[in-house]
Amino acid sequence: MDWDKLRIFHAVADAGSLTHAGDTLHLSQSAVSRQIRALEESLNTTLFHRHARGLILTEQGELLFDATRAMTKRLDAASARIRDSEEEVFGELRVTTTIGFGSLWLAPRLSNFYVDYPELNIDLMLDERVLDLPMREADVAIRMKEPSQADLVRKRLMSVRMRLYASRNYLENHQMPEQIEDLQDHRLICQNTTSEQVSAGATLVRELMSYELPNLLTVNNYFGCLQAVRHDLGIGILPDYVAIDDRELVRVLPDVESNVVPVFLAYPEELRQSKRISAFRDFVVGQIDLQRKRAQNIENA
Structure with missing residues (x-):
């Protein structure tokens, strides 16, 4: 199969337009169209449905596009390895x-x-x-x-554990909890158990929620949880690596933590x-x- 025609087909399928593909390849629209027709004739199939608003791949076109996409990624990998010189990183x-x-x-x-x-x-x-x-x-x-x-x-x-943290300012205005039941007097900040997260973190969240805490703020990522803790909204479940770099965070209930996350x-x-x-x-x-x-x-x- 002619690689040059496959290269042009991939550009058209990626752009969804003969004109846009031609601009990328520095070819005229008519030249791109001729190459696509020649490829379709060689395969004895139709690769695109042609509409006024652009081109849509046929089922056969989708199969070929999957193949050219995989080939392109492999070529990119080979190209990256070739470009890596012995002395420089770029x-x-x-x-x-x-x-x-x-x-x-x-x-x-x-x-x-x-x-x-x-x-x-x-x-x-x-x-x-x-x-x-x-x-x-x-x-x-x-x-x-x-x-x-x-x-x-x-x-x-490294290994990570999810632990409970609060800001120093928050603890100056709220009593430090001494046992899990004391969390009922605070707002717990955590990821919702339905959001994507490591299983160890979700397990810890479920364990703490079993205490029927009345005040809860859930966020779908730890960045949001950290911002809420930093702004004194409550006690949050956070990965332990954040506390090493943030001296304003204080660990709460040191015996409460998740299993190890590798x-x-x-x-x-x-x-x-x-x-x-x-x-x-x-x-x-x-x-x-x-x-x-x-x-x-x-x-x-």
Whole structure:
């Protein structure tokens, strides 16, 4: 099958328009149309339904588009590996992680990363959905459980627990609870059990809700929970890594916490030699080591 025709077909299917595809490929609309007709004739099928408002893929067109999309992602992966030089780190790195970890832990630290690698552009994708790394939906992932996808390089980074925290200002105006039942005198801030989150966090939320707490604020991510706690709205369930960097947070009910949540970094086997991946992995590991030392200094103080 003629790859040049497939390349043009992919551009048309992606754009939904002969004109827009032609602009991307620097070809005239008539040239693009001729290539699509020739491809349809070679396959003896119709790939697009033609409407006044654009083009819609037929069932056969969808099948071919799935194939060209997979081929394009593989080519992008090969291209990325070729561009990685032996001495420099540059280009784009697509990183996926959860909303909470990405917004509360990773994003605030990226300024340190850019000091060493100013020419590397990071596309940070915060999503609870697990992206398909082998299909190159992202280059590297940080997840709150061990990835189950095949052909991935995995590294366990750290362990996290969900704990109860309040702001110092809030506790100056409200009595510190001494047992779980005392939470009935406070507003609990947490993720709703129906929102996407690690099972250990949802289990802790369900356990505390079983005490029939009268005042409740639920948010669908930990970033929102943290903002509510910082603004003195109540006592919140938060991942323990946020308290190390926020001295205004005070742990409440130290005996109450979730089970351990393992944090893993993963990337496709085919990117094992990538300089971009290595730089990012080493940076994350180094930041975790710094945080661990800071936590130990706080405990010993």
